[in-house]
Amino acid sequence: MGAAGLRRLKYGKIAIVLFLTVLIWVWADLALDETPPARAAVIAVDESSSETMWVSFRQKQSADIKVTLTGPHSAFVALDRGLRSSGRKLTFVFDAEQERMSEPGGHSLDVLAFLQKAKALKDLGLKVKSCMPEFIDVNVVALAKKPLPVECFKENGQSVKAQSIDPSNVEMFVPEGTRTARVKLSDAEIKQARSVAIEKTPYIILAEGLIKYAVAPVRIMMPPEQKLLTDYSISPATLSIALSPALREKYTAEVTNLTQVLSPIAIRATDEAKRAYELQQLPHMTLYIFDDDAKRGQAEQPPRRVVYNFPEDFVRSGEIELKNPDQPAEAKFKLIPLSPVETPPGRAK
Numbered sequence: 607m608g609a610a611g612l613r614r615l616k617y618g619k620i621a622i623v624l625f626l627t628v629l630i631w632v633w634a635d636l637a638l639d640e641t642p643p644a645r646a647a648v649i650a651v652d653e654s655s656s657e658t659m660w661v662s663f664r665q666k667q668s669a670d671i672k673v674t675l676t677g678p679h680s681a682f683v684a685l686d687r688g689l690r691s692s693g694r695k696l697t698f699v700f701d702a703e704q705e706r707m708s709e710p711g712g713h714s715l716d717v718l719a720f721l722q723k724a725k726a727l728k729d730l731g732l733k734v735k736s737c738m739p740e741f742i743d744v745n746v747v748a749l750a751k752k753p754l755p756v757e758c759f760k761e762n763g764q765s766v767k768a769q770s771i772d773p774s775n776v777e778m779f780v781p782e783g784t785r786t787a788r789v790k791l792s793d794a795e796i797k798q799a800r801s802v803a804i805e806k807t808p809y810i811i812l813a814e815g816l817i818k819y820a821v822a823p824v825r826i827m828m829p830p831e832q833k834l835l836t837d838y839s840i841s842p843a844t845l846s847i848a849l850s851p852a853l854r855e856k857y858t859a860e861v862t863n864l865t866q867v868l869s870p871i872a873i874r875a876t877d878e879a880k881r882a883y884e885l886q887q888l889p890h891m892t893l894y895i896f897d898d899d900a901k902r903g904q905a906e907q908p909p910r911r912v913v914y915n916f917p918e919d920f921v922r923s924g925e926i927e928l929k930n931p932d933q934p935a936e937a938k939f940k941l942i943p944l945s946p947v948e949t950p951p952g953r954a955k
Contacts, residue, residue: 639680641735644672647696647740649717659710661746665813669742673721677732684730685717686832698724702746713744744840749779754787756808756824761792768799769829775818776808784810787820799828838880842869844889845912845937851896859895859940862906867891867937871914872929879920888915893937902943909936 629667650668651661663669676681689696700722705720707713721727723733729752738953753775758766774786791799800803805823845867846860861867872891873880883890891912899907911934920926928934 640677641674641676642682642684642739644674644736645696645868647671647698647701649698649715649720652699652701655701655703656708656750659702659708660749660781660818661707662701662745662747662813662816663742664745665816667816670681671717671742672738673698674735675727675732676735676738676760677730681731684733685727695791700744702744704907707744710746710748713746715742715744716740717742717797743759747781749781751777751779752784753777754780754810755785756789758789758791761790766791766796767829768826770803770825770827772803772825772909776822776824778808778810778818778820780810780818781812789824789826791826795827797831799826803827810905833876835874835876835925835927836880837929838873838875839870840873840880840884840890843868843871843891845891845893846889847939848894849890853895853900853941855944857900857943859893860940860942861893862938862940864937867893867912867935869935873916873926874929875920875926877905879917879926882917882920883926886915886917891935892914893939894938900947902941904940904942906938906940909938911936 620768648668648670649663653665653667674885675685685696700715700720702708702713704713712755717737717740718734721737724734728736749945754771754773754777755775757889758768758771759768772790779786787810789806789808791806795804795806803825805825807823808820845861845864847861849857849859875883888930891914893910893912914934916926
């Protein structure tokens with residue numbers, strides 16, 4: 607055998623030895639399982655499983671657990687590499703229908719039995735040795751599809767009235783008793799929506815920190831910004847009494863609490879609206895008396911709210927209003943018959 611043949615034989619033996627060595631190390635790695643300390647993991651509800659039910663772990667969409675795994679070192683290396691690349695904990699997805707827990711009400715999940723079925727771990731060659739907790743409460747709530755009116759709120763939770771919401775209702779699968787869907791608007795969005803419609807997706811609150819969104823957004827327009835209103839007092843106040851021609855021929859009206867009715871009028875208004883109200887030719891208030899009031903004769907009538915004659919343009923623009931809209935002045939009055947006019951002499955009575 608020549609020198610070249612000897613070299614080929616030598617290299618072949620070396621390759622066989624290396625191959626056998628690799629096989630031995632692989633076999634040793636597979637044969638010697640490791641059991642590192644318990645690691646943090648998460649069981650998360652599969653929210654895409656069914657839109658007709660809300661599944662939670664005590665009103666939370668995930669549950670933190672500790673899990674002890676056993677398996678070859680190379681499997682743990684592969685697992686940790688995958689977790690680092692995804693930037694998250696070891697996560698197990700819980701499907702209530704697959705686990706036969708889709709009936710509304712409470713259920714108990716055997717965590718160890720659930721984890722031991724995890725295909726991803728099996729594919730890596732890992733097994734679940736133990737876990738904490740051993741059981742987790744599962745709650746299932748039936749959802750029904752219904753139209754919900756949309757309401758707008760500021761980020762601080764204060765309700766704001768929109769000029770228009772299109773559409774004004776959204777259809778969602780929601781728990782029984784849900785009445786409205788919400789839209790949260792920042793100050794910047796409210797300002798923008800005063801000039802152009804903005805799109806926002808309505809949602810409902812299932813539990814603290816847990817919300818469910820509608821499928822499609824709505825378009826929102828906000829009313830023009832109202833001017834700042836200031837508290838004012840109008841004094842002296844003026845009052846007119848409105849009677850029909852038929853009543854004027856027979857009665858005069860006497861307001862029995864006139865001093866109270868003419869007390870200063872508390873309003874909220876812009877400076878311009880306040881001046882217009884003070885200087886208008888119309889009286890500040892009007893008391894309307896109707897023909898049927900004569901049926902009570904000269905008895906004092908029940909208290910009647912006066913009508914405030916605020917300038918219409920400023921009312922429409924929201925620049926003037928009664929400070930206490932539920933407490934307008936109330937007038938008490940009597941209808942006093944007029945004395946008959948004496949017939950001139952020489953005429954038949």
